[in-house]
Amino acid sequence: MSTTLLQPYLFFGGRSDEAITFYRTALKAEVVMCMHYKESPEKSPMPLPPGWEEKVMHAEIKIGGASMLLSDGCGEEQKFGGFSLSLVYQDEAEAKRAYEALSAGGEAHMPLTKTFFAKAFGMVQDRFGVNWMVMVPAAA
Structure with a gap:
């Protein structure tokens, strides 16, 4: 296998x-x-x-x-779109730290907040244009 x-x-x-x-x-x-x-x-x-x-x-x-x-590639233009990288934490304080750090120089799309599926969930685009989802699962 x-x-x-x-x-x-x-x-x-x-x-x-x-x-x-x-x-x-x-x-x-x-x-x-x-x-x-x-x-x-x-x-x-x-x-x-x-x-x-x-x-x-x-x-x-x-x-x-x-x-x-x-x-860095071979000189082509940098483009990030159509996807997000997801970070799953067990600790809410660590998730908040990561969310805030990724937000520095970037753009918050959804604040880190409690949802029906997570203790904390937020979406941010970092200063390089990479989209991130930061989460603490409800079961954590």
Whole structure:
């Protein structure tokens, strides 16, 4: 029997180093690995914009028990739409801390509040344009 793992892979269009620093603070993310284009053992098969060798070719951060992959891509425009990343906490204070941290420089779409399905639920778009849902389940 094979195991499948779904991992989000986000492209930050030149802002990956900034995003990694932000998520380390906002979400207590741990950097598992980070390779810049200049560190690659092979030249990129894609043409890169001037100065792009300093940009992130591939990185992995761990948020809680989940990993998120990220890159600056190859110079294409950064676009996030049609999805949200969901953070599920057991502790309301920790959920509030994460929600407020993600809101800094971003935009709150729904305040963190009690709902019929959660002790706390809120939606926010961070300063990079990534949509997040922060939740403490009713059963927690």
